[in-house]
Amino acid sequence: MTAPTTTPAWTALPGLSPYEPTVTAMEARAAAIRAGTAEEAVWLVEHPPTYTAGTSALDSYLLESRFPAIRTGRGGQWTYHGPGQRTGYVMLDLTRPHGTVRPRDVRAYVHGLEEWLIRALDRFNIRAERREGRVGLWVVDRARGTEDKIAALGVRITRWVSWHGVALNVEPDLSHFTGIVPCGVQEHGVTSLHRLGVTATMEEADSALMAAWPEVFG
Numbered sequence: 001m002t003a004p005t006t007t008p009a010w011t012a013l014p015g016l017s018p019y020e021p022t023v024t025a026m027e028a029r030a031a032a033i034r035a036g037t038a039e040e041a042v043w044l045v046e047h048p049p050t051y052t053a054g055t056s057a058l059d060s061y062l063l064e065s066r067f068p069a070i071r072t073g074r075g076g077q078w079t080y081h082g083p084g085q086r087t088g089y090v091m092l093d094l095t096r097p098h099g100t101v102r103p104r105d106v107r108a109y110v111h112g113l114e115e116w117l118i119r120a121l122d123r124f125n126i127r128a129e130r131r132e133g134r135v136g137l138w139v140v141d142r143a144r145g146t147e148d149k150i151a152a153l154g155v156r157i158t159r160w161v162s163w164h165g166v167a168l169n170v171e172p173d174l175s176h177f178t179g180i181v182p183c184g185v186q187e188h189g190v191t192s193l194h195r196l197g198v199t200a201t202m203e204e205a206d207s208a209l210m211a212a213w214p215e216v217f218g
Helices: 017-035 106-124 173-181 204-216
Strands: 009-012 041-045 050-053 069-071 078-081 087-089 129-130 135-143 146-158 163-169
Touching: 009 146, 017 041, 017 087, 017 146, 017 163, 041 204, 050 146, 069 146, 078 087, 106 135, 106 146, 106 204
Parallel strands: 009 041, 050 069
Antiparallel strands: 041 087, 050 078, 087 163, 129 135, 135 146, 146 163
């Protein structure tokens, strides 16, 4: 895999990264970016099975507790992280423009993250779409007659530096999502590249994410 030639600095962490220490390190990196002592960064990680709650998560949407359930400072509701899912933590100084993303514009930043994922998935001939009133990106599975989420978003912005980010389902155990109501959406399920018949490796998913990045963020 080849990282874009422009900032941010890209790191694909090997193995499974424990959730809470990773978030602590990410917060420290965001603070250093804000202080001007570190460059912008994208971390690509996998976590052990973990349920995380955003700032609007309802307790009733945690349906079982077979995995650790952690409250975190990102926006959104409950989500799952685990092996086979690529989580992308994006730390940018949003006081300046990034490609199509205007400075100090939270809506434009979130739209940019969505577009980044859409373009990465297009490289696997998967058409991911936004849906009004629903967070994340959705795929119509005509073979099963369903519409399912393939990627989630949850961001936090502290003094105009972003942290947290996105989660793309490459090959996770989809049964692990049954312990929560993912992102508060009860009437639709979740899917993955592999469930859609795309047997991409994690490295191939990373390469697609890196290739799509400059098309959106410059």
